[in-house]
Amino acid sequence: MTTAVATAMSDEQPEFRNSEDNIKRATLCYKRGVEAVEKLNWDLAGEMFLNAVKFCPDKLNFRQLLRNSQCKRYKDNKTGAGTLAKMKLTGIRGRIKKAKVAQTWAEADLACEEGLMLNPWDVALNVELGEVARARGFLDIAKFSLNFARGLDLKNRDINVRLAEVLKEKGEYDEATKIWQHLYNLDPTDAQARSEMTRLQSQKVAEKVEGATTSREAMKEPNVFAKPQREAAAPGQSxxxxxxxxxxxxxxxxxxxxxxxxxxxxxxxxxxxxxxxxxxxxxxxxxxxxxxxxxxxxxxxxxxxxxxxxxxxxxxxxxxxxxxxxxxxxxxxxxxxxxxxxxxxxYPADLGRKYELASRYMRVQNWAQAIPLFQKATQDPRLKVKALFNLGKSFMYDKKLSLARGQFERAIPDLNFDFDPELFKECYYWAGRIAEELKDPAKAEEYYGRVLERDYDYKDTKDRLEGLQGGG
The missing domain is CATH 1.25.40 (Serine Threonine Protein Phosphatase 5, Tetratricopeptide repeat)
Structure with a gap:
């Protein structure tokens, strides 16, 4: 089944068929990687296992060894290479997006792995790799990558749903049911989770019955007097x-x-x-x-x-x-x-969908519709900071500056530059702009200063701070 799916999606890309030469090269890289692990040389181990993945991208054990080496390389710090990684990852994410649009899955796969060399705990990259592996027909690798991502963000509904879909595709109905049960436990109003649990168990029973029927039919004597049938693809080949x-x-x-x-x-x-x-x-x-x-x-x-x-x-x-x-x-x-x-x-209890809808309303400048949705989205701890920031911008564009300032200031204590540098800078910047507009120069200087501490050339922050300090 997996081979058929991969073939249908690959346009016969040669990397899906491991040649003897590729297997030999991958095996050599694997051996060198193991030797490096024994010497605790995690840089070399990661390099060798990455090369093994390039030669044989469908081998799960190579991916597992690679990820373990990457984590050991950074001493399990959960952040990878830090600030340097974030700068490089921007370009890598762009490559992944372009490769996915062009359906060049091998390129997308390699870009994901290159990104994970910089930060193996990057949730988005692990999810991307899971989706790319699924598109290539590598369901075991898709399961591994999505499981890794889920371990980093257990309550993320999107990751859980993607993993459940892969498990269902693999025929692992019990495991998929556990994922949906987990989502249902998080949100007892999740109608999709409830229906999927029922559907999976029904499908499991149906396939057992169908399999038993097929086995019985296969044992029947062939009809030698039947007319010869037109040649067709054998079951399971397409x-x-x-x-x-x-x-x-x-x-x-x-x-x-x-x-x-x-x-x-x-x-x-x-x-x-x-x-x-x-x-x-x-x-x-x-x-x-x-x-x-x-x-x-x-x-x-x-x-x-x-x-x-x-x-x-x-x-x-x-x-x-x-x-x-x-x-x-x-x-x-x-x-x-x-x-x-x-x-x-x-799905009235799904705050994530409310946030997404509010974000679309912002793009069409429908502040009256966006504001109440962002207000509700702030109740989700995972969305709180972004929802507060966008709520502040909505109030600001709707000419309600005091309300806008309140939302930015509620978001500020939870801002994290290492996690989201753009949100950090933009929130402090607009908080400063509003404080300046509301004739509170001391606060404006404080907020502008926080921006310049991180990015001295951010927008017109430096000019505005100098204007305040110069009395203008």
């Missing part, structure tokens, strides 16, 4: 054909449509995914769960079209291409708002 056959055999069973839609989604065949899921929507009786899957893929399709349009617009003086890209960006934002409005109504 996931797509197997699922299409399952739909023809059981056209009222929703699970088949969902599996085929997910397969097309992972292969970035978004139009095909939407088509088959619309068929599943009819079978389901217009299930809101299925409709949400269609909406998610529709957004992915719009995102891809926008990225392609941006590439065209950047090629030269092409006003029509720029207008097209702008139009697609506006359409995507409009669709995101529509989708998030429905999701916040369906």
């Amino acid at each position: 996931i797509e054909l197997d699922l299409k056959h399952a739909i023809r055999k059981e056209p009222t069973r929703l699970e088949h449509y969902l599996k085929l839609g997910e397969f097309y989604k992972r292969a970035n065949k978004f139009e095909e995914a939407i088509e088959v899921l619309n068929q599943g929507l009819a079978v389901s009786g217009n299930s809101p769960d299925v409709r949400e899957k269609i909406e998610d893929i529709d957004l992915l399709l719009l995102e891809r079209n926008l990225e392609n349009a941006k590439v065209e617009a950047s090629k030269g003086e092409n006003e029509q291409a720029r207008l097209h890209a702008r139009s697609l960006a506006e359409e995507l934002l409009k669709r995101e708002i529509e989708v998030l409005q429905r999701r916040t109504e369906r």
Whole structure:
């Protein structure tokens, strides 16, 4: 199954087939890495295991050894290379994004690993690697990476959901159920978690029954008088054909449509995914769960079209291409708002969705809609600082400066420059601007000073501080 998925998504990329030469090179790197581990030379060990991964990217043990060496290299400090890493990681994240848009999964994979060499505890990079590995058909590696990320942020719903999806794809239904149970324990109003637990157990039972039936049929004597059949792909060799056959055999069973839609989604065949899921929507009786899957893929399709349009617009003086890209960006934002409005109504306890919707309202300058959503999002400890900051900006743009100042000052005690340097600088900067506007020069000087301590060239902070100190 894994090989078929990888082949369908790889466009026959050669790295998916480990040649004898690659295996020999990887084995040599592995041996040198083990020798380095014995000598506690973690720099060399990491380098050797990374090379082994390059030669044989589908081998889980190489990834595990690499990650362990990286952690040991930084003495398990949980931050990696520190400030230097953050500067380099910006470029690496850009490479990953471009590679994903271009569907060059091997490049995205390598960029993720290069980033993790700088900070193996970077949650976002571990999640990215999990998704890239899944796209390449390396489900064991996807599970390992997402598990690692989950260990760093156990309450992160997105990471838990991604891991549960991989476990389900691997057929590890009990483990996937545990993940959904964990989410349900965190939020007993999580309707998706409750329904997924039920669905997984039903699928587990159904596949057991189906497997037993298949085994019995396989034991039957062949019909030697039957007419010869047209040659076709053997079961298990083509996931797509197997699922299409399952739909023809059981056209009222929703699970088949969902599996085929997910397969097309992972292969970035978004139009095909939407088509088959619309068929599943009819079978389901217009299930809101299925409709949400269609909406998610529709957004992915719009995102891809926008990225392609941006590439065209950047090629030269092409006003029509720029207008097209702008139009697609506006359409995507409009669709995101529509989708998030429905999701916040369906999942009223999901503060993360409220934050996302508020962020979209900010982009269209709808402060009246954004403000109450950000206020509710501040109740989530994971979102509190960002929600307070954006709440402050919303009040500021809505000309309510005293309220804006209060939100920035509530956010300031929890700001962490090492975790999010841009948020740190921007929050202090705007707090200073508002203090200056409200005729509180002492506070304005304090806030500007905190910015300059970290970034002496940040915006016009230096000029403003000098103006205050000079009495102007």
